[in-house]
Amino acid sequence: MRSFARIKVRGIPLWGWMAAAALYVVAAGLAVDIAWQRSIDSIAEVGSHRLDLYAAALRSELGRYETVPGIVARQDSVRALLRTQPDAARAALLPIVNHYLEAVNGDTGGVAVDVIDLHGEVIAASNWNQPLSFIGTNVSYRPYFQDALARGSGRFFGIGTNTGMPGLYFASAVLDAGKPIGAVAVKVSVDALESAWRSPGEAAMVVDGNGVIVISTVPAWKFTALTPITPDRQRQIEASKQYAGRAVPLLPHRRLDDWDASARFARYPDWTRPGHDTRYLELSRPAPQAGDSIRVLLDVEPAMRQQRTAFAFVTALFMIAGLYTLYAIQRRRAIAEKLKGQDALRRANDRLEATVEARTAELTAANVGMQREIAERARTEQELVHAGKLAVLGQMAAGLTHELNQPLGAIRTLSDNARAFIERGQQPLAIANLERISKLVDGMAVLTSELKTFARKSDVERVAVSLDDAVAHALLIYEARMRTDEVQVDVRIPAGTMVCAEPSQLQQVLVNLLGNALDAVASEPQRHISIEAQPAEQPGRVLFSIADSGAGIAPDVLAHLFEPFVTTKPRGRGLGLGLAITSRLVLGFGARISASNRPDGGAQFTIEFMSMTETGVVDG
Template identity: 70%
Template sequence: MTMRGIPLWAWAAAAALYLAAAAAAMEFAWHRGLDALTDAGAHRLDLYAASLRSELGRYEILPALAARQDSIKTLLEAPRDSRRALLPAVNGYLEAVNKDAGSVAVDVIDLNGDVIAASNWNQPVSFVGTNVAYRPYFIDSISTGSGRFFGIGTNTGEPGLYFASAVRGGQKVLGAAAVKISVDPLEHAWRVPNEAAMVVDGNGVVVISTVPAWKFTALAPIAAQKQAQIQATRQYAGRKVEALGYERLDDWRNGAWFARLPDRAHPGRERRYLVMSRSAPQAGDAIMVVLDLSAARRQQQLAFAFVTGAFLIAALYALYAVQRRRVIAERLKAQDALQRANDRLEATVQQRTAALVTANERMQEEIDERARTEQKLRDSQQELVHAGKLAVLGQMAAGLTHEINQPLVAIRTLCDNARTFFERDQPAQAIANLERVGKLVENMAVLTAELKAFARKPETQTVPVPLGDAVAHARLIYEARIRDEGVHVDVDIAPDAIVEAEPGRLQQVIVNLLGNALDALAGRDERRIRIGARRADDPARVMFFIADNGPGIDPQVLAHLFEPFVTTKPRGHGLGLGLAITSRIVEGFGARISAANPDGGGAQFSIEFVAAESRQ
């Protein structure tokens, strides 16, 4: 029997080989993963032991140095009723030492075990007045000269490591000096993902741990007698030490072993870990590192996935080879039929190609004709825009004639007066008249330059143009009409209102709109025009508007206002092309123009330009 062309015995042999290879690969990966964990754990233990030794070494000598201070010896030798005068100096010294060392507290203890001076003498929680005669570090320091002890503070409830040293006056023990340090920095520095570290003291109690829930628990249940001794020293602030739930399982290589502990991520559950241990710098203590086995399990999963993938690829290749033989056979059978069909297709393609060539030639002719038509249309539009500008120039001619005639009359009069002054030998007055003539000529030159620039055919490329400059040029052209008709023009152009436009065409747009606004104010008692521009909500756009207080725009005309030959002016006063030309120019800038009748009356034209920097 076969399945997909392969015998069943071959499938069975492949399955057996796959299971054996997968089991061997997973076992090999498991061992390699555990060896890598033990190497990492040994390295971690070295680091933790070094950091603990360094941290303890920083503070171990501090009590001995404090015990040598004469002020502390004098305080302990003095009678109780005369110590008050000596306390400020000692307390200040202890406070400075504690601040410089970065410890929790430094204190002085008399032979009765009473703390008579402390660095936190002025804090809300002070050690002054506390009796520590039952603490092992005090007992050891009095009897042996030094003591070391890990416990929870009876005043603060905070765990810490205590160092103490006897204070001697000659051969006599006067008391002890002690320092308390916090282990929080160590716990913080030891925190590593997928790993836990802890220090176990001589009682088998976890006193330092990167897992807060494990602190002050015992690796094994503590006997009642031992519990009583612990309670007597109040080493753990009087709390009963509970068992952690630690169970040692099988051993592994390099001093590592498996153990069952509470799951760090899921309280209430247990989990198997790889544990390694090393003696701590403090006698009787041990540093333990608890390593998560998930990395080794991932190695197993990767090995399983690799073997599975390899066998799947082999199986797929076998199926592909069988299927390929079938396809080749079918392809040979179909090759003759395909050749016949190909011959017929080539004949059809030749016929269709001839038809497509003919159609393509006709299409190319149409494209060329359309291109010529579009070029003619652009030329016509350009001439229409220029004609519109000349029409505006014609409308402005009357006002400009008055503006030019007045300076000419003044120039004629000033020249006659200058000749008279020269004849009278008064050159100073004659020169003053000639200077006034020069200023009048300059004013006329500015006006004619604006007209020349306005009449010039526009450029074909947009550039950044400040709207304030374009409005100023337009106002200059209509300055005489604005003054003679008593129109109040209010301009509010933001400094950053710079748009992409062709300067000449932009000026023509504003001139057309300003001229329409002046026309709309004819016959009004109060004549006002507002012009403004500022950035829109979209920083890539600039909003420009020009509004008047005229009669507004007929609503029936408003919808068709920008169409050619649509006008609100009387017959003979316009062809209705100004706004149509303006609309085409604005659209050429990539802008949008609109008209409306505001609630306050009058008409308003708005243009939404493209900001200049948005195209950089």
Template identity: 70%
Template structure:
């Protein structure tokens, strides 16, 4: 019977663990799939925004030069030169000088005049070693299209200079007939430099499938698809790539994500010889066959997927540990009950045995019974005390969270009230533009309140932030705006001395939170002072080159010595009960630690308090990126 019972228990345990394993793998797979889809969708949406920006900048850059050939083609001196190719040298020199001036003003690579046979007869680089004069470009598509339809456009590598560029051409007409053409060659290097972003690549692919504009130099003039024999003959005839061999780009499509996005594996331009996966978002350009592509690294999506699996794993581990604990507890209780039953039987036997013993032994037995009852009562009280401690701990955590949220949400609400008052005033003054600007700021503050709950988590651990160059003056101006009504109503003199252009390494929203906290504390400190003065200053640090020293001083009563030593600890405050919980400076200190800065508090010799923060200057951030 016992063997069957053990077998039944073992079987139930096995199937229980098997079900838990199946549930775990299912939950982990679902969490990973959901997180991956969300991360890639976010990257695809960001890629679409990037394409909008790149397409707009490309159109803007090309529009600068597209009309230049037609303007030059209308010049009488150019038309006269084409009408009489054997014009006097002074006429040719005048046209060359004019083309040189146009080329210098527009910033193009070259501007030149082509006769009807395709020979360059005047050029902006007429006095340079690699002058275009005398070169025959009749084989170039832009020249043929200009004579046939009036305009031409072509991307290729110069046969004289070997430099890639985009050609615009316009026909020169005399009495309705084309007598030649004017062409302008421009460089796309500026676009490539403007598009270059870390962990991202942007490129333009022409109708041949060849990459002609790329932020990755090694990919330029490689093909995204095989080139047919017919297309190869057309390329050779036009000398589009100046005889350069067009090798295929070694990439592989991994998965189709949407109509405009797909996952692919490309050579990693940051680590030659290695490959990396990217999300490719593409869009056709108005030019025939051309397309614009943006490649974004998906390492962040993988990290989010791994975090989701780790979260599910942690939850299941906690559940498993709780199950083991509950099982062990049940076994302990069963053993205890069994021991108590055995003890009771032994006690009954003992009472029968010692019934005839002396009164002293009976008294001793009674004392032993009382001790047993007291021990059991003590154990029960201990268990009750443990439950009360656990419950009190839970209530303390809930209290901290509620207090932190109340403290941190109050400041954006004050700013919203101020901006609403200002907006109402602007509407009354018939100034809708300023009122709309205030409403936009209110919308941003409301959005920022959604992330305030993360501040308590930041208090517990050091957050990971991306430091960028932030204007210290703009952040102080933002904080001043939030307290504008209070500063005016309480007649506070606010002296701000921050040199223009003072930039520090920080995260904008977190730095704003720090300044708002410190300015709010300073206003609280001088509320009952005779002179209400707050000074905010910033200057290069004398002790630590490459850092900026920021100070905020008030004319209040200062900080009590017993509080000063514990100023940045949670729930330490000098405010009256009900006006503060002592979380503001603790949270401020944690935020600054995440930004690589450190805050110090002290009392001023002439009264009041001073808080000092040393930030890394933005020059150190640029030097770090340069390495």
């Protein structure tokens, strides 16, 4: 049994691999821990600055309004209004005080400024002329009013019982001869403060003495509790209507471990992903208002990214070192193997030269045989193309015979009539019959010339061919069959469309495709064939298509349609060579042919030709 110390993996002792792995684990752990420590310290420092800014903003906002009630309480008209009983004198003072309060509220930007009598009833307000005026509202249960009468001033955060809007209330007692005769209260909205505090990746909030979030940059967290509310405290809240009778649910969160004296980790609901919670670094400090605290939650994802970066960096260093070590070992092995291989190569070279000479002779003989076979196949293919033409001619024979018999019978009748007219001396009528005979003969000559051109073997020479003329010639060949079968043919080919092709082979392609389309619609109640051409998306190309209203092509046949001996016709109606020949001819033009089934039924054959000008220069 081999000694443990002698075991090697890729040329390195096993103990070396184990030592490297242990070193890697220690280095990666230290790097990840250091990255985490530094990142969290940086995040905590940012959070501390944020808390300073939020506390300063809150202190500034409170300072703007805290002195307003005291200033209003010293106004002579306000004290006169509170000293006067509800009579004509108070009615005269009330518009003056209301307009004064309205002006003060407009200058300070608060929600409302109220004057409250000793019974807690609002007798004057800045919103005296609004639908939700506070005049007549009794606020004796509010702590800010009670504190103002007892201690001279009061401060309170709550939800308005009339408007349902949350806000901060500041109150100051109105004194007469050193005794309180009422109070002045100012309500301030915190919406602007919340908007100013919003920042991506963090949440800021103010928590009151009840443990309830009263200001929050996350709207869904407002008026939720961070700690359970005791029954005694709940009774006090209900008595003061601090939250206007709203239920205060507990915000689901969980405190984790502490980072330092003012920061700790906690899990809160993720406000960007409902239904998920996220770990945050939570920092807090007392707020300017007694009993309240300001808290900020900072996302620790940047610290986690630093961890991953540190881990990836250490891993990359060890991988580079490992790869360099393996490279050095492999290089030493390669040099040794190279020296051995040179000797073996010299020995094999001699054997290879002899083998190459023998194989070269064999390849030369095989090449000569292959050239002969290629030439033979080329001749066979030309014969096969010509045979395809003759097969199509055979299929057209019956229709053409009928087409020729009609004019032949008419010629015989017209000639007999002409002879009779001559015998009677009616030469004009005889000449008219002879002219009709001449026209019938010309029509028959056109048919026979088309058949002769179609059947003739020709050399392949790609030239500019008029596509609309070629289609017209193919339609002429099948004119009798289309008339007999009542087939409707719709041709949409722009005049002057020129394609690159060999004329007679293009004629054979069109005749094959048109014949297949006629076969496809022969047994259909609606017999329609559509022939059209249009420019392709690729410049210098023309898309030509023939579509029929037949039953379409079976999917298993469609994939092999252009292979030899594949046909959709009944047994005895075709050998399956027509489309194979058509495909080879189209490829010879430098074009592409494809077949598909139309969504509304029937088959469609599409050829993408190279377009040409009449001078033979390829467009595009």
